[in-house]
Amino acid sequence: MKLTTPQFLSRVGFSAFAAILGALFALPLIWFIFAPFNARAEMGLALPDPFTFSNFETVFGNSLAIHALLNSLIEGVGAVIVVGIAATLAAYALSRSSIPGKGAVTYILLLFSSVVSGSAAMVPIFLIVSALGLIDTQVAVILVFAGGLLPTAMFILRDFIDGIPKSYEESAMVAGASPVQAFFDVALPVIRPGIVVVVVWAFVNVWGGFLIPFILLRSSEQMPASVAIYSFYSEAGTPIVTLLAAYSLIYSLPVIALYLFVSWRFGFRFFGGIKA
Amino acid sequence: MKQFSLLSRRAAALFLTPAGLLVAVFVLLPFFWVIVVSFTNRTLLGVTAVHPDFVGLQNYIRLFNPSTFFTRGQFGSSLIITTQFVLLSALIGQALLGLLLAWLMQAIPPALKRAVEAAVIGAWILPEVVIGFAWFAFLDYDNGTLNMILTALGLPRGDFLLQQPFWVIVIFNTWRGAAFSMMLFNSAFSSIPPSYFQAADVAGASSFQKFRDIALPLIRGHVVTDLILITMWTFNVFTPFLLTHGGPAYRTELLSIYNYRVAFKDFEFGQGSAVGVIIMLINLVLALIYLSIGRRRSKAEREAAAS
Numbered sequence: 303m304k305l306t307t308p309q310f311l312s313r314v315g316f317s318a319f320a321a322i323l324g325a326l327f328a329l330p331l332i333w334f335i336f337a338p339f340n341a342r343a344e345m346g347l348a349l350p351d352p353f354t355f356s357n358f359e360t361v362f363g364n365s366l367a368i369h370a371l372l373n374s375l376i377e378g379v380g381a382v383i384v385v386g387i388a389a390t391l392a393a394y395a396l397s398r399s400s401i402p403g404k405g406a407v408t409y410i411l412l413l414f415s416s417v418v419s420g421s422a423a424m425v426p427i428f429l430i431v432s433a434l435g436l437i438d439t440q441v442a443v444i445l446v447f448a449g450g451l452l453p454t455a456m457f458i459l460r461d462f463i464d465g466i467p468k469s470y471e472e473s474a475m476v477a478g479a480s481p482v483q484a485f486f487d488v489a490l491p492v493i494r495p496g497i498v499v500v501v502v503w504a505f506v507n508v509w510g511g512f513l514i515p516f517i518l519l520r521s522s523e524q525m526p527a528s529v530a531i532y533s534f535y536s537e538a539g540t541p542i543v544t545l546l547a548a549y550s551l552i553y554s555l556p557v558i559a560l561y562l563f564v565s566w567r568f569g570f571r572f573f574g575g576i577k578a
Numbered sequence: 579m580k581q582f583s584l585l586s587r588r589a590a591a592l593f594l595t596p597a598g599l600l601v602a603v604f605v606l607l608p609f610f611w612v613i614v615v616s617f618t619n620r621t622l623l624g625v626t627a628v629h630p631d632f633v634g635l636q637n638y639i640r641l642f643n644p645s646t647f648f649t650r651g652q653f654g655s656s657l658i659i660t661t662q663f664v665l666l667s668a669l670i671g672q673a674l675l676g677l678l679l680a681w682l683m684q685a686i687p688p689a690l691k692r693a694v695e696a697a698v699i700g701a702w703i704l705p706e707v708v709i710g711f712a713w714f715a716f717l718d719y720d721n722g723t724l725n726m727i728l729t730a731l732g733l734p735r736g737d738f739l740l741q742q743p744f745w746v747i748v749i750f751n752t753w754r755g756a757a758f759s760m761m762l763f764n765s766a767f768s769s770i771p772p773s774y775f776q777a778a779d780v781a782g783a784s785s786f787q788k789f790r791d792i793a794l795p796l797i798r799g800h801v802v803t804d805l806i807l808i809t810m811w812t813f814n815v816f817t818p819f820l821l822t823h824g825g826p827a828y829r830t831e832l833l834s835i836y837n838y839r840v841a842f843k844d845f846e847f848g849q850g851s852a853v854g855v856i857i858m859l860i861n862l863v864l865a866l867i868y869l870s871i872g873r874r875r876s877k878a879e880r881e882a883a884a885s
Contacts, residue, residue, distance in 0.1 A: 312785055317690055320682040323675075324694030327701055327753065330716040333723055334708065337715070345714065346721020384600070392597035399590030409869065411601065416865040418609050419814040421834030422857035425615060425841045425850045426608035449604025452597050471584050481585055510705035513816045517842065528707045543715075550708040561703050 337547035344543050357548035366522060367549055370530030373440065374509055374553070377526055380444035381508045382501050385451050390497055392452075393459035394485060398468070408457060415453035420513045428517055438520040446518065447508045455500045462496035463489070499568060502560050509556060527553045609858065615851040622845035630848065637852035651828035653853065656836040660813065663748060663832060668812035671752030673805055676759020681789055683760075684767055695760075702757035710820030713750055714739075739822060743830045747818040754817065759804050766800035767793060799875060806868045810861065833857055 337343040338357055340350040361367050396404050420427075427446055428437075436442035470492060471484040479487065512528045519525050522533060531553070534545050585593070616637055620630035647654035679698060683691050701709070716723045717738050725735040738746050770793060778788045794801075816834045818824075824831035824839060831839070833853065841850025 313685060316682050316685045316785070317687065320679070320686045320690060320694050323679060323682070324690075324697045327694070327697040327756075329723055329727075330709075330712050330753065331697070331700060331704075333715040334712040344721065345718040347715070347723040347726055348721070384596075388597040388600060391593040395585060395590040395593035399585035399587060399593075401587050401590050401594075411605075413862075413865050413869060414601075414605050414609060416810060416868075417858050417861040418605050419857070419861060421814045421816055421837060422854045422861060423608040423612055424838065425847050425854055426611035427604065428841075429611065429615065429847070430603065430607060445600065446604050449600040452601050453605065456597060468584060475584070481589060484584065506703070510707075512706055512820070513838075528705060531707050531711075541711075546711060550711055554704050554708050557703055557705060561699075 334547070334550060337543065338551040340547075341544070343547050345541075357544045358552070360545050361548050361552060364545065366530060366533065367527075367545070369523065370525055370527045371553065373524060373530075374526035374528065376440050377443050377447070377515070378505045378508045380440065381447040381451070382505045384444060384448040385455050385504045386497055386501050388448070389452055389455035389459050389500060390490075390493065393456045393463055394489065394493075396456065396460050397463040398471070398489075408460065411453040412457060415450065418450075420450070424513065424517055427514075431518055437518060438524055440524060442518050443508075443515050443526070446514050447504075447511065451504050451507060455504060458500055458503075459493070459496050463493055466492050495568075499564065502564050506557055506560055612851045612854045612858065615848055616855045618848045620847040620851075622842070622847060633848065637849050640849065641852055641856070651831065653836065655828065656831050656833050659744065659829075659831060660833045662744075663751070664809055664812045667748045667751035668755065668808040669805060671748065672755045672759050672808050672812075673801075675752060675756040676761075676804070677763050677801075679756065679760040680763035680767055681785075681793070683764055685785070698760055699757045701753050702755065706817045707820055709754060710817070713821055717746065740826055743822050743826060747822060747830050747832075750818065750821060751812060751815065755808060755812065759808060762800055762804050763797065766797040770796050802871060803868075806864060806871070810864045810868070813860065813864070814857070 333345075333347050336348065336350055339353050339355070340348060341352050341354040341356055342348075343350075343357070395401070396408065431437055431442045431446065434442070436445075466489070471481075471488050474484045474488045475481065510528065515526050515529050519529065522530065525533075527549070531546065531549060534542050534549065615630075617632060617634060618630040619626050619633045619636070621627050641653040646652045648658075649655060679694070683695070686694075704712075717725075719725060719735065719737040724738070728735050736742070774792050774796075775788055778792060783791070814834060815832070816838070818830055818832060819835050819838070822830040824835040834857070837850055837853040837857065840846050840853060
């Protein structure tokens with residue numbers, strides 16, 4: 303199709319405008335791209351001079367930093383396992399059984415999960431975790447995150463399972479499979495893509511989460527990366543920028559990788575709808 | 579057709595148990611417990627930590643005390659700051675910017691589209707503490723990116739976190755969250771049949787006319803969904819804490835940060851719980867609006883499908 307002159311001009315105008323907006327969005331992140339490779343990184347913006355990977359060596363030589371990344375991994379993987387298993391089982395039951403009030407259960411769960419936010423419920427969550435004797439443990443962080451993420455995870459998976467024809471499991475049961483076998487051998491492989499999306503979403507939430515571990519954890523050995531990053535200050539109280547910048551980049555990599563994976567595998571709109 | 583269920587009720591109950599337990603303990607219980615604690619003088623330390631007294635509505639009366647209500651660092655002031663923050667950064671900032679970006683995306687070359695999307699979505703997916711540091715560096719007085727640009731343009735530099743902290747968190751949250759609105763509107767626009775726009779092109783309509791007369795009426799439902807979701811998220815957001823800690827002089831103390839300070843800095847759990855209850859009440863109103871719209875829409879869809 304040939305464009306008329308005004309159409310062409312408006313195209314150019316649109317592109318220029320979009321480019322400017324994109325640049326404005328990128329501005330605050332430029333420092334974050336340069337500083338990790340700068341041996342003399344400071345809060346100011348500067349081209350890496352000299353360009354170096356030594357900041358990353360510093361991170362890997364810092365046992366607190368590495369330990370914190372490990373804690374983030376434990377919390378992320380732990381919560382993902384709990385959410386993955388509990389949400390799949392519950393969503394399957396909500397989709398495939400005839401228990402009364404299924405619709406109401408989903409409705410109430412969604413309502414509560416949006417009402418009971420971390421900002422509103424930090425006091426009772428802290429009190430419940432202390433009553434269970436779990437303050438300053440990874441288990442507490444995993445369970446609190448799992449509880450908070452479960453309603454949405456169940457909702458997404460239930461939608462997903464509702465879209466799968468029942469005839470899959472029915473034919474397996476006609477062939478003599480028990481309902482449990484039909485679930486594990488027939489339904490589960492079909493649901494797997496839905497579980498992958500939920501699991502990635504849950505992991506990104508826990509990995510980046512700040513408020514919950516900030517409130518529930520006390521000792522530096524337990525802290526995940528999101529909280530430990532605030533201990534990278536010199537004795538004078540100024541941030542050690544070289545360490546911080548390189549650490550921020552390492553800490554961000556899994557999120558970026560998972561995002562690219564999901565957008566490549568499922569298209570990013572799918573992922574977009576379910577963040578937060 | 580008779581409803582045939584694949585799972586017996588007993589098996590279903592078993593399947594629901596792990597999720598049910600976790601949600602009961604960490605979602606439902608906090609909801610009720612925060613209400614109970616808000617009627618006590620429970621503290622983190624001291625005698626009242628173990629044996630709190632029932633104090634009736636005292637915590638709420640203190641929150642709504644008219645003589646201190648509007649004082650900086652008090653509940654009313656925080657409520658006003660939060661309302662302005664939600665209005666400016668979510669309803670105006672994120673929604674309008676997201677709408678604009680999504681509209682521009684319809685008409686620009688794919689390579690540019692991908693680059694712009696990468697920047698906008700990057701702001702949204704990176705962990706909040708990383709974003710906090712990036713903005714700290716961005717706003718640095720001596721050599722920060724923003725002040726370097728201002729100097730290059732011949733404009734006066736500023737220590738924005740001290741001088742304009744409220745506008746900093748407004749712009750910060752707009753920047754951070756615009757991606758969601760952009761993606762939602764993007765998928766809304768792409769669900770409109772291209773023939774509508776082609777017909778308008780033949781009639782010689784401008785881009786703005788197409789936007790106003792064709793696209794906007796068709797995506798009205800998406801706009802409502804977007805506005806409610808971003809309102810709920812922005813109302814509960816804690817991320818500005820990483821940039822300003824609620825300061826200077828409580829000027830950026832959103833309700834979430836106020837709640838944190840009362841409960842975990844001043845150790846007043848009872849008082850903090852009262853704040854939590856009010857946050858939940860506001861959340862409840864927003865969630866009920868959202869769910870009732872969702873229900874009405876799915877009912878309308880069912881009726882349309884049946885007819």
